[in-house]
Structures are given as structure tokens and as C-alpha cells.
Amino acid sequence: MLIIIFSAFFSLSFGQTKTISGTVVDAKTSTPISNVSVIVKDTRNGTATDVNGKFSIHITGQSTLVFSNVGYQTKEVKVISSFMKVQMESTSQQLNDVVVVGYGKQKKATLTGAVEQITSKTLESRAVTNIGLALQGETPGLLVTRTSPRPGNEGLNFVIRGLSSVNGSAPLIIVDGVPVLNSFSFLNMNADDIESVSVLKDASAAIYGSAAANGVILVTTKRGKGKTRYDLSSNLRFTTNGITGYSPTMQQYATMWLEANKEETNPNWWVWGNQDNLLKMQSGYEGSYHFSTWPTVDYFIFNANRIKEMFATRYSYQNNFSISGSDEKSSYRLSFGMADNKGNLATAYDGQKQYNARFNYDIKLSKKLKLETGISLIDAKTSTPSAGLDNTLYGYDMPFFPAKNPFGQWFACFNGVDGGANRNAAARTSDGGRDNQNSLTGRADLKAVYQVYKDLSIEGLASVQNERFNQEKYLLAVPVYNWYGKQTGWAGALDTTKTSYYTKAWTSMSQYYSGLARYSKSINEVHSISAVAGIEAQKTNYNWVSANRIGFTDLGVQNISLASTATQTNDGYSSQYGNLAYFSRLNYSYEEKYLLELQGRIDGSSRFATGHKFQKYGGASVGWIFTKEKFFEGISSVLNFGKIRASYGSSGNQAAGLGEFDYLSLVKIGTTVLGLPAALQNSSSLVNNGLVSYARTWERVVQKNVGLDLGFFGNRLSSTVDYFTKDNLGMLINVNYPSVLGGSAPKTNSGHFNTKGWEATLKWNQTQRKFSYNIAVTLSNTKTMVTDVQGADSYNPGENDIVNGYPYQPWFVYKTDGYFKNQKEVDAYYAKYGSSPDLAGLPQNNIAVALRPGDTKKVDVAGTGNITGSGNEKSSLVYAGDGTPHYTFGINLGGSWKGFDLSAFFQGQLKQLIMRNGYMAYPFGAIYTNQNPSFLGKTWTTDNPDAIFPRLTVNNIRAKWNYVNNDFMLQNNRYIRLKALIIGYSLPESIIRKAKLEKVRVYFSGNDLWEMVHIKDGFDPEMGETSQNSGYPFARTWSFGVNVGF
């Protein structure tokens, strides 16, 4: 079928042919322009220029060539010689780019909003597993964070210009004009299919109404252009383990214990029994030990590096193939992508296999009517171990137990001496079952554009997206053995009776329709007006069913039908939601000097009760290109472009999430176990215990922005600076009513979340004939403030979520004044503060826990005579800053020389306050966990009274006092990371021509190859505060790729 369509495009040519070649350059700068479409007039014969602006085309007889490119005026040139040099005039005299904005495109020069566009070039050659990672740090104001290095499970989070709500701040993502079904239908796109990504950051997004408060990411896919072209790219990646400094050796671990007990009034050797065993351990003795707890057991300890056992270099690949082309009537692009991305887990497959296909086809049916169609398929299969990648991997148990015993059997952690200690993460990841998730997303678009007359066009778009998601997760029992080969139990205590099989099938379908009219008119080249108005509607349905059986014999075949029917349960759900909106925008410019934009939207949602469904949103922005004023003419050779922008708008925050039918009192069906023999009975309750709200609506965010764009020296140097505020005036907040109400009342629009920030970009481009380079630096910062949240005036020690009058996620920490120097100081402290709530657990007469010299001295900041963390101004807590990232930056360096190109991209942040949380946060938070060796030698002793950290203790109550939420435990997670390094070489034309190829480029591309970090506790800067509990190391990627065009 497809082949038949394609064959229609290959036109036969008649007559005498000759070859014309040439170069296309910018009329002003003389720099070559790539990707210019070159078409023989009135034919389907065409090509496009290469990176050096060169083209070559076969023509028949007398011909005229049509040159066109985005941002340039289309030019027709009669062929008079076999070599042509063509100069193209940019459409705008200053900034040529056209930027995709909501429901249309605008010239960057006359844009009044804060919009950033990333082109396909940025995404090329990036050896990343998905689009989101490629956008990390690329544009100021878009913060992309990840919580895991695992392909398909990266936990990516997008935030544009800082958070705007405590309830969620995810931006709206739109691909080819249609909101995506879910974030994965964006993340799993083939980067090779993307033409551009626009980020709408301010009120310019307001045309998206109730979903625009957190900005909008607009993705446009590539369409065919120029003569038929085949592109092949292939990329092979190696991922190696990154920072893994959080692992203690046996010697380090033993030293921690010895040092701590040396400092202890009441030594506690836990299961290790006594000092001798730990001295033996400290000496590095690997083999049999005897402990008083199990005197008759030969207990084996080894220096097992679990990270090395479980994680190793893995390789991944990505292959893309596309065919594209166009003629006057139609254009097409067909692409296929195939990738297998693996995490570094060595014991089992942990990754995602992905297949992408896309077919974009446009056809002009008449002079006035054009159809644009698109079909895409994304098949993403994520497969991971179903167990073992949790705290048992690293945070919980010390790495003393090799994965296998001498018989090659899985070795039980703690030699399996007790039923609870049969843990082995390597065994469970390897043999403990799989979690396979398969998502198939299809989409079909049909768009018709009808040019009613010169100034007016109407268009209609219908789009259907459908996702089918299947999950199969089974848990198998893995026997673990002691050193002598005797089975001691089952890994993770999951014995054969608890094996299980779970499966879930999810389908969601979204239909989207829009109709809009565009009008544009220019009067005497002085007044120019453009307007768009439209209506759109979208409805999404989803449903799922799941089934579970417990008790599953593993004979090598895994299916739910093989598990026990005695325990089978199933569940399911379905729901729907939709919206309907009317929107319009008006742009006016006077001599492309004074600019005005107005936009408005009426947005209706199925989530609200009748009479409350519709909300109004809108915005206005103005711009002044002051360099167009007469008085600037004198310095235009230095400052060639200058524009001041200002915008104001209000929009809604759908990311804050309201239930689909919150305005109805719904019945929730559950189960309760009753009967003899016990059985499940249906039980029911009212959702929210019967409390509903009619009046609440989307959070409303008012955005203000002022910006300044400057271009110097013919735009070789350019800069953009923006200052903005976002005011969430109706943040959904739980209002606390007296508990006698008997339920939590639905959230109401009563909170206030304010964000202020700025962002700046500075770019330098220098292009010469053989050598060009560019530097771009972006930097941005936001500051938040939460107010008017009921019941949020008090705080707790540590990181809080909401405290009125403070930024979001404020840190409140104990102020400390070093460590007790001597017993006299301790006694004085107890005399003064002994009755404090915080000291209740550390009475002075209990020497096991009583404070000693070297322990932390918390300060009575409020002067109340109490040391307390119970949160108000009378506590001993001080505000220390907030936990969100600050001063995030990106540095882009690029250069090319002859066939070589180099780009390096650094990304990082200057400030983020973090405090490690979880099993290895501080020494002896619990005696039974692994210990972080980075504290060694840095703790108080009589010989080292000026140490960074307090005296070690094996007592968890004292350890908590000494470390948890104290000011010195707060770290600044400042870092700079070489996100990407790309070195490419394009083969000279002289060689590739002989091979009848268009383009051959080979490159090396690396990710996360280098970093400079401020935190010193051995963790990756992008790892969350608690993810060390599992310890899956972040990876570095080394990839080699080739792009071939023919």
C-alpha cells in the first residue's frame, strides 16, 4: 500500500538532462545556509542544500529554480550556468527565525512573549534514551530533573520557570497541535522525527487557558522537503558506572564500628559480638567468623563489592531510517526508529526496547485546499526485574556477602542464620521474576487548511490517540544457601507460597477536534494585523482490568494461567474526562516596531458541576523594537537589534489535578475479610466520606513578564534577559476543619503561591569560511513564596513542604554551636535545658544515651530555655533556605572546522540544599544498616576537636540527636556536569560523491562524562536525597554513531 503511494512521487523525467550545482548564502552575512529547499519550478524535482549551503540538481532543458527556506524570502532564479551562487534575503532584517507558538507560528523578531525554540540540531547525535534528557539544561527556564538512570524509568520531571503550585507544576505538552495522551507519548518519541521544540514560558501560553499555568512545550515533527532523500543513522552506546563512592569496604565498615565504640560509654557490638571480630574484619580477614549470638554457626564474611557484582558496562543501540521528499503538490516523510536502551544492571536485563514509526504526508488538493496528515506508532517495551532493586541492594545490608557461595549457589545475606536475613539482591534481580510493561501508542491526524481568500484561511484538525498498555509482573521464589551449600531460606522471605503473578491491561483513547480561522492583513507595510480564533474539544476515556494470583510454581514458563486459582483476584476501573474551549488571539504591529498581542480563552471542563464548568483566561503583551527608531540608526552597526517586551496573563493549572468527578458524592467499593473460613466480602464507603465541593475550580496563575532582547554586530552577539512573576492566587489547599467533621473536606482554591525569577541568555556566533564557533550561556533562577495556606504556620525539623511566609520546601534545621568541649559544658547544658522535649529521650542519668563531650550542642535560638523541634518561632530551628534547585545554568560550546564539528554542553546548578535521608544518611542511624564511609576521620575525637562532624556513637538515639536535621548536615548540591560532548567528522564531498552519497558523518557522543560536584558523600548529584537506599549507580554514556544520507 505504502509502496504504491511512494511510487507516485518518483516522476519520470524526459529530455536532455544536465547537472547544476551551486551554493546558497545569506545575503547579509555571506554564511552558507543549509537545508534550503531547491525545486525546479513546475516540477516535482527538488533537493536541499547541505550543511555548507551546497546543492546539486539535475534539470531538463530551460528551467527556473525555486529556493525557499524558513526565515528567508523565497527566491526564483533562472538557470543560466552550471554553477550558481545564490544570495537569500532573510525575511526579517534582524532575527530570521520563525517560532512555533500556540495555534500558529510567529516571527521571533516580533514576538512579544517569552518563547524559546530548540531545533532538531540540538537533538542530533545526542546519545540519550529519550527526548526529555536531551532537553536537560538546553533552554533557560526549563528544568528537567531525573531520579533514576534506568531507561524507561528515569522519573523525568519538567518544570518551566520554577514551581507554581504545591500540587504539581508539570507543563502542558503538545505534539503537532494536539495535547499528548500522557508524558510517555512525548518522551518515547523518536528524536530523529522532531523538527523543533518550542517552550512557551509566560503569558504567551495563556491561549491554552486552564492548562497553561506551567508553560507549554510545543513539539513539531519533521515533514518532507526537497528531493527524495534517504537518511540512515546508527548509534552504538556503552554505558559505564558513574559515581559509586558510597560503598564501604569491609575494612572501612569495621573501622566505623571500632571508632564509634571507642567513643561509646556503653559499647554495643550488635551481632558482631565483640571488638575482636571487628578487628579481624578491619584487618580484612575474609572467611569464617564466630559470633556469640550464633555460637555454633560458622559465619562467613567477605569483602563483596555489590556494585561491581551487579552493575557493569552495558551496550545499547539506536537505528533510524527515513525517506523524505516533496514537490509542489505534496510532501512526505516516512521514518522508522529502533532502539534498545539498557541500564547498567549486569545480573539481568533492565531496559527499554522501542520501535517508532511515523508517516507525515501533506497534499495540496487544490490551490486553496491542503491536507496534512500524520500517522505514528510508538511501541515501548520496558522490562526490569520485579524485585531486588530496593534497599536490600545497598542501603540495608553491608556488602559482606558475595552473591554466590563456592558451590555457585546464591549466598544468603547474613549466611541465612535467621529467617529474616535471607536477602540477596543479585539473586532476586536475576531469578526473582520480571516486570514487563508494554505500551503501544498510535496516533492519526487529519488536518485540512482551506484558503478562503488571500487573507483568510480556515482549518480543521481531527486527531485520535490510543494507548494500549500491558503489564505482566511475576515474583518467583529464589532459594538462598549458606556457605556450605545448605538452603537457608528464600531470598527476601518470598517463599514458594508467596510467589505471584499480576497482569494489568490499560487502554486509553483520546479524541481531539479543533476548528480555527486565521486572518492576516498588512496595510501599506505599516499596519499589520493577524488574528486567529477557534474552538477545540478533547475527550479522553480510559479503562483497565487487572488480575492477580498468588502461589506460582516456576517451571520455566510464566503465565497467569499457571498460578493458583485459589487466590485469584481481579479488579478494574474506567473513567472519562473532556474539555471544550473557545479561544482567540489578535496581533497588531505598527511598522514592525510597536507590537501588541491580545489573547483569550473560555475553557470548559467535565470535572466541574453544571454551572461551574467554564472559566475565562487571557493575556496581553506588548513589544517595542526600539532599534527601529530613527535615533538608533547611528549605532546599528554595533547594536543592530533591540526589543523590550512585557506580558501579563492569567491561566489555569491543570497539573494540580482534580478528580474526574469530585463534584459528585461517589461510592467506593472495596473488600473486607470476614467469615469462617475467611473470604472476601464487598464493602463500600463514600469517597471523601461524602464531602464534596461544587465551587472549586482550577488553580488560577497570573503571570507577568518583562524581557529585553539585544543583538550586536549583526547578531553575532545576542542576549535575552527576562524577569517574571507567577502568582497562583487560587492554589488548591486542604482547609482544616475541626476533626468532628469526620472527613477531610475537599481542597479549596484558597492558597497563594508566588514565584519570582529571572533568566538570561548570552550567545556568540562567529562564522568564517572554514572555521566557525559559537558559545551560549544560559542562567536562570526562581524564588517561591507560599502564603495563605491554612494550618501551615508551623514546621518540623528538616525539609517541609508548605510553611506560610516561606519558599516552597523550606529547610528548618537546628542551629548548632559546635560540639561539647568537656563534661562541664555538658553538665551546664543539662542544667539549663535538661527538661526540654528534645532531651526527654536522652536523660542525663542514663549514661547509655546521655550527651557527652563531642556531641552536638544545639542552640536555644529562641531563648525559651528549651531545645525543641516542635515547629514555631519558639523552637530551636532556624530557616536555612529551600530545597529547590537555584541558579541552574547551561553552557553550550560549539565549533566546526573543515569537516569536523565539536560541541560540548555543560549543565548544572549553583545552589540546592539537600540533606541525605534514609539508611546511609548518617552513621548508626540504625545499627543494622550499611554505613557510609565518608564520615571516617571527619568526626570529633579528643585528638580532633575541630572535626566537621560530631562524635560517633552506636546508640541510635544519640546518633539522631547528633546528626539529624542539624545545620551542618545540610549540603549545597552545587555541580557542573558535562552533559554532552559530541565530536563529528563529515566526509569530504569529493569522497562521498564517488560513492553516490549525499552525506556521511561519523561521530562520538558522550553523556555525563565529567562533573565537578560539591557534595562529598559519594553520591551522584542528580541522585535524590533518598535514592541511595537502593544505590543503582548513575551511568556515563560513550557512544559512536554514523549518519548517512543518500
Next chain:
Amino acid sequence: MKKVFKYITIGILALGAVSCKKSFIDLRPTAQFTDAVYFRQPGDFKTYATGFYGQLPGWDFGSMDNNSDLSANTNTNGYDIGHGTIATSTSANWNYSGIRSCNILLSKAAAYTGSGDLSEYVGEAYFFRAFAYFNLLKTYGGVPIVTKALDVTSPELFAARNSRYEVVKQILDDLDNAIPKLPTEQTIPASDKGRISKWAAEAVKADVELYEATWEKYVGQEPDGDGTTVGAGKSGYDPGNINKYLTDAVALCKDIMDNGGYSIWNKNSVPSMANASSWYLFNLEDAGSNPGGFDKSTNSEFILYNVYDYTLKKGGKNITWTTWQLYPSRKFVDMAVCKDGLPPDKSPLFQGYHKAGDEFKNRDLRLINYLYGNGAAPAAGSVTLDFGGLGSSGYGNSKYAVYGYGSRRTDNTESANYPIIRLAEVYLMYAEALVELNGSITDAQLDASINKLRDRAGVAHLTNALATANGLDMKEEIRRERAVELYREGKRFDDLKRWGILESSLNPSRLGMVVGGATYSTDFKTASSAGKDSVIAAKYKPSSYVFGEEATETPAGELNCVVVDSKQNHSVTKKDYLYPIPVTQISLNPKLLQNPGY
């Protein structure tokens, strides 16, 4: 052809333009009922009432009397009440969500016009509402009474507290409403076992009445405050209620004993059960859970309980592992009687403390069952006193633990039913209420009640003759019986309160084993004629006990014991009889007056 496409385009546009509101934003839930269509048949009410069962207490270390006078370990559950350090910020359990659920059912039932009988489910709603208010009463004293589902604008949200006497009246009224509507245990079908029976409601009512009667008798009105500056006040107080409640409690218990069809789970006649009925009852699961092959169907002792099941609803707590470390105190071990029915200090059978295990000889089977399961008491020389991380008293604990027979349940999978009120407690309430009411109890009444517990415990009956001959106080003996039988069943703190002995019971140190001294040799210390003692280092690590030793009066005279939790850290006072109202609630509703002393 082109025309056709033109029309198609215009058609698409038109579709977009007129896309009617109905199909996009007037949507209805596709998988959930709204309450407007629910509650249309008795089955809906039954299903809704089934949801109440989540409110029943279940397996929880917080209700195992840790830090009471009978417990000596460092488990932190119950620390504040045990030590008298309850802070005003403590927001224990000021929870009305269960009450709201009951109020919803009652209002839906009142508006019900359909056919069929709702009375059983209405009865359950009354029962659960009473049960929730009883918990609030025991925690806070008087609380605001809410008997309808409130809205965020309801003035009742900001009402003052009702007095405890009004709350008690409300509870008893609800139970009076519930009792005639609920089915008897005998008529509850097997598939509904575990639902509230008439007897369960009667048992709870007896519990409330005995609780309130003894509270009013021994604690008095001090914790009430005046109701204008502090506390919930005394409104509705009637001194005549004490005897009225006691009389009714006796009658209710008698009704359950005579008509309930329950019986004590005593399998001691089966040799393989090794006289350990009092242990296996609390870990009773399937036939594999005990050597006698008894499963849950053999248990007709539990009257009110939470149903667990190994397949469908596991305990979800590391019960066995944790309860092993919930060591009992010296006080508990000295409390259990000897086989002759006499307390150790009166009994010639008591063997003293010279060797570990001596004190367990000739004792109440419950002492062995609760501390060592089906095993034997420790042998001489087998105990090492080392404080360790958990504050060892030297004794073990086995109640609730699953071990020893067959293979141990994997951690967190123990799934025995959780007892809330069992027949044993009804016997104990019956005997106590009689003694409180009449100052005496007949031998026949004792035989009809607590002597059945003594039969299972393998000790002589408590009789008036035994009491008289040995100078025993009958009321104290019944309280002793209650303390021993209901060990770690979450009743102890409330008992100490209602008997008015909270301070005197909780302020002394929690002690462990007797270590003896210069004149009393044990496994841990040798005595010497020179008047000096010496520690047997292999068996006793004195340095690990940070509070050292304390001399205490034992059945063998004043002797030194190890201190697990020193009296220095205990400061229980009168205010601790009630918890403080959570300060967050007072700030939301300033009409809530704090309890006295906070």
C-alpha cells in the same frame, strides 16, 4: 474530486465548531455509583456496613501494653503514658471519620423507603458509633457528640465538649439501640462470622458500664474540670449510676454466659497440646498452627474479634520476632499464682529465685504459656543477663508469637484472629462487677466464671474459703486474675486508670530478674559469708544495665533485681488519666477546653 475534499474539509470544520457540549464536558462516571443511586436495597446497606469492620482494632504493637507496669523492655510503644511524659502536642486519636460513616448509614436508613429489613445494618452502625465514642471517652474523657453527618458550614463543628457523663449516656443509648437489632452468634451464617453479634454488643456495653462505674468510684470527678475554664465539665453526673451500671453489667455478662453459646478454648486434655492452650489460642490459624490440629473453627471463645487470614489478610506485622522482645517485668512474673491458687508470697509451693527457672515451678500455666509458649521454663544456668539493645529483663515473651511447632511463619505473615473481647474477659467482668456491687461473690458465681480460667491455667479454684484462710482480698484476687489472663491484650492502662492506681503502678521502676546478693545466691551472683557478693561474669553483665540494681519486695523477701527502666524516668501524675486534647483541634475550635493539668 477537489470539490469533494472541499466539502470534507468544511465538514470537519463544522464538526469542530458545533462539537456539542454534551459529548465533551457533560460526562458521567463510568465505573462508580453516585450515592444518589446507591442505598436502594438492603444489600447496599450491608455492603456499606461491611466497610465499618476496618474500624476494629487489629494487630498492632501499640496495643500490647508496652511500658505498662507488667512490661520491662525498651519498646517505644506506650512510652508516654507509661512514663507520664504525654505532651500536649500529642494528637493521639481524635478521629471522627468512623462516626461520620455510621451517621451516614443511619441517615440513609432513616430516608429508606424500599422493602427489606435493614435492622441488622442499622444495629451495626449504632454499635460502631458507640465503639468509636468509647475509645474517645477512654482517651480524652468528654468529647463533642456528633450524631449526624456534618457539612463544612455546620455550627456543630465549633461546639464545646460534652461531659463524659453525656458521652457515656450516648454510648449506652446507641448500644441499647444496637442490641435488639443484632443477630445472635448462633444465627450468624458461617460466611458472615466475625460480624457483630448481639452478644458482642452486650459485652461491649458491660465493658463500658464496668469501666465507667469503677472510674466514677475510684478516679472521681477531678479529671472532668469545671467545664468553663478547663475540661469537659460534670454535666449529667448522677452518683446513682455506679450501682445501676454495675447491676446492668452483671446481668449482661450473665446473659452472654448463659445464652451466648461460647466456651473457653481449653485443649489441655489433648496430650500433644502440652498444656499450652493459653499460648496456642493467640496464634490459632489452620490445623498446622498447633500439634492438636485445631483450626479457627474450634475457637468459640472470641466474642468480638478482627478476622485475619493467611491468604486474604495477613497480620502484616513482624509479630513473632517483635513479641519475643516484649519482655515481661518482675511484677508480672510475681503476680501469677501457684498451683494451689495462692499468690507466690503466700504459697508454700513457691521455690524462690536461686536458680533460673525455680520461680516457674508449681506456677500458673499462663505464666509459662505467655512467656515460653509450649516450652519449658529456663533451666538453671541457662539465662544470661545482658541489657542488650532491647533492655532484657531476663524473661522471655511468647504471647502472640508463632514458633516451636512446625515451622515458624515467615515474618509479617502471622494471621491469627485478633481478639478484642473474649469470653474470658466476660467472666472477669462478671466477677469484678459482682464484687464491686456487693462487696462479695459466691463460690458458685466464681465457679461459673473465672474458675473456668483457672481450670485452663491448671491452678486451684478461687474460693471464699481459700481467701479467708489465707487472708486474700477477693477484689484484689479478681484484679490479679484479670491482669494475668489479659496480659498484653491492651487492657492494662485502662484498668490501672479506672482502678485509680495509675500513678502508684507506673512510677516504680520496671525490674527484671532477681540477681540476689551477699545473702541470696543466684545464677548471677554468688553469696558469701563475708557479706560480699561477687558477680558471675559469664551469666550477668552488670555494666550493661545502666540503672544498675534495685532492691524490691519479692515473694522471697527484699532482693536485688536488675533495673530495665528506672523510676527516675517516670513521672505519672493525675493529669495522665486523660490524654490532652490535640492542640491543633483547640486552635481550630477554641471552645474545646483542654483537660486539667496540660
